[in-house]
Amino acid sequence: MRILVTGGAGFIGSEYVRTLLGVPGGSAAGVPAVEPAQVTVLDALTYSGNLANLAPVADDPRLRFVQGDIRHPEVVDEAVAGHDVVVHFAAESHVDRSIAGAAPFVTTNVLGTQNLLDAALRHGVARFVHVSTDEVYGSIADGSWTEDWPLAPNSPYSASKAGSDLLALAYHRTHGLDVVVTRCSNNYGPYQYPEKVVPLFVTNLLDGHPVPLYGDGGNVRDWLHVHDHCRGIALVQHKGRAGEVYHIGGGTELTNKELTARLLDACDAGWDRVTPVADRKGHDRRYSLDITKISxxxxxxxxxxxxxxxxxxxRWYRDNRAWWEPLKAANA
Structure with missing residues (x-):
């Protein structure tokens, strides 16, 4: 089996590549034994893509890396050709950046996905796994979203992901392309670019700097370790039903204030290190996925x-300053 992983040098995509190639700790119980003959990573290496994320598998002869942008049809066509499966992670994903400027989110997340779907159809790809987010649903006060819940995104980022989800499912219904969509809750873990809340807070605290807490800190998220997310994606790739959506959640909901308390404790820091900041525009209050279907x-x-x-x-961020310090310095 030849698998193309878009965005495979990013946080979640690189974890998936390491999982596929059987890095120690990357082939835990519950992950199907896919044993690919080749894994091709297609990544534009924008600010959050990093070849260092693939260092643990860089010498694996099954790994091939292609630097390219999914917004360019000719690049996508060449990359997709000859592959049996496409697992599509590549996306602009930071909500704050989408509020500051939506254009890269629309062109990458919507038009880039269309380019991939067209190429998959043209080259007879056997399965297209489209990786998405719980943010497409908007906000939910009580209960949890099921996979048939109406989409109601509130940020330019989530709107662009909702558009890409609908395109992917439309290619299944219109053209018969074997598409499966996954929607996950908030990920955390090693190799996450330090603009997201967990690595931002951890690296700031390790350096003795303050951390910013939005609004009243009452926004609720479900937290999912990146490896569990990739285990879920592998299960969907292996035996998910074509044309279906599957939720992948972590099962632990916390307010941002509760998460902050845990990170302060883990970094031996106190609340004097927390700086309240104005709430994000359109900040969704609560996300919650029902994972009954995939279970x-x-x-x-x-x-x-x-x-x-x-x-x-x-512990990983404490032990891997050489990975994150240059990233933070470049954006200082």
Whole structure:
């Protein structure tokens, strides 16, 4: 099996590549034994793409890297040709950046996905896995979203992802392309670019700097370790039903204030290091995914508790300053 992973030098995509290629710790129980003959990574290496994320598998003869932008049809066509499966992670994903300027989100997340779908159809790809987010649903006060819940995105980022989801599913219904869509909750773990809340807070705290807490800190998110997310994607790639959406969640909801408290404790810091800041525009109050479908159909369950996952994540950032310090310096 030849697998193309778009965005495979990013945070989640690189974890998936390491999982596919069987890096120690990357082939945990519950991950199908796919054993690909080749894994091709297509990545534009924008600010959040980093070849260092692939260092653990850089010498694997099954790995091939192609630098290219999914917004360019000719690049996509050449990359997709000859592959059996496309697993599509590549996206602009930072909400704050989408509020400052939406154009890269629309061109990458919507038009880039269209280029990939067209190429997959043209080259007879057997399965197209489209990786998305719970943010496409908007905000939910009580209960949890099921996969058939109406989409109601509130940020330019989530709107662009909702558009790409609908395109992917439309290619299944219109053209018969074997498409499956996954929607995940908030990810954390090693190799996450330090603009997202967990690595931003951890690296700031390790350096003795303050951390910014939006609004009243009451926004609620479900936290999912990146490896559990990739286990879920692997299950969907292996035996998910074509044309279906599957939720992948972590099962632990926290307010941002509760998450902050855990990170302060893990970094031996106090609340004097927290700086309240004005709330984000259109900030969704709560996300919550119902994972009954993927659990019942595919046997998925999160395996890494938040306590264990956060402790391991903080330890990773503490031990890998050489990875994140240049990234923060470049954006200082």
């Amino acid at each position: 019942n159909e595919l046997g998925y369950a999160p395996s890494i508790t938040l306590d264990t996952g956060l402790a391991d994540t903080v």
